Amino acid sequence: SGLSPESGGTVLRLTLAYDGTDFHGWQVQPGGLRTVQGEIIRALERLVPLDSIPPGAGRTDAGVHASGQVSSLCVASAGLVARVKRALPRMMPPDVAIREVAVAQPGFHARFSARARRYRYRFCTSRDPFLRRNHLLLTAHPDLEAMRAALVPLVGDHDCTSLCRTASLEPGKTLCRIQRAELVFDGETGYLEIQADRFLHSMVRIVVGTLLEVGRGRRGVNTFTELIEARDRRQAGATAPPHGLCLEEVIYDQPADAGQES
Known part of the structure; x- marks a missing residue:
């Protein structure tokens, strides 16, 4: 089942870097345009149930890079935490790197907690x-x-x-x-x-x-x-x-x- 931070799951904080050259920005766009958030979602959907779009702390525009972007998501169990930590970094395309997957404080939100x-x-x-x-x-x-x-x-x-x-x-x-x-x-x-x-x-x-x-x-x-x-x-x-x-x-x-x- 999908989770929100209020539902008692574990909040994960993702720190990531990307070369923005070939992206239409961070935020998911209609029409299948390639975005960083879209790549994260595509990978996460193969690992955990997602009921909300993982937010970004900074909604970088097309062509803008990041070395310390932060996203967050909530997962149900310790097993899923381990799975995301192990698998997500390996699932990224060459122009995105997951720098860290860490357990955050309850209620943490990449954008609103910044x-x-x-x-x-x-x-x-x-x-x-x-x-x-x-x-x-x-x-x-x-x-x-x-x-x-x-x-x-x-x-x-x-x-x-x-x-x-x-x-x-x-x-x-x-x-x-x-x-x-x-x-x-x-x-x-x-x-x-x-x-x-x-x-x-x-x-x-x-x-x-x-x-x-x-x-x-x-x-x-x-x-x-x-x-x-x-x-x-x-x-x-x-x-x-x-x-x-x-x-x-x-x-x-x-x-x-x-x-x-x-």
Whole structure:
């Protein structure tokens, strides 16, 4: 029989990584499009009874990668726990890896229990075929000092309407607590790392697109202060391509049960 977390089963926390290049995002899509969630469901259905779709902590878009995505599901018995731990990692396609299957606290939910998410957007300034799937190629070295100055006012509690895909805006759900925004460059590669309690649709990619305009001298260092006040997506920069973005980590108050880890 199918189970929900309230029905007394064991909640499992799955940590997974994937190359998003050939996926239409995390979330199951109609019409048979290939998604990460779809691959997880297809494998789990061969192992355990599923009565609900295993959620993802971050609903990554098409082409976006993850090294620390988290999903959760409820199973009925210790035997099924062992079965999932043993079999699920081996059932994944080459572009998905199950990093860990751990027993979670009762009531754990991959998305709703998350306290923060950490994303990294990677850049490179020279052509490198080994980086092309997960780094955005910049044609010129940007002004890093200006970009770092522009990021300072982004940290804090903000209405991020200007930084959300317009079609996905939900009134009253635009507040985000941005805990960290750091730009790191080392030679010809670099990244923006950003952590917040929640992110709106395409938010990191819009931040990156806007930040790159600062780096090219097209916008001033006060641009994010102005955008937060404007609450208007049209005033922000272009949405950066998906392939540079990676969900690095999902942060929870409760660690997975240390005594039960795989």
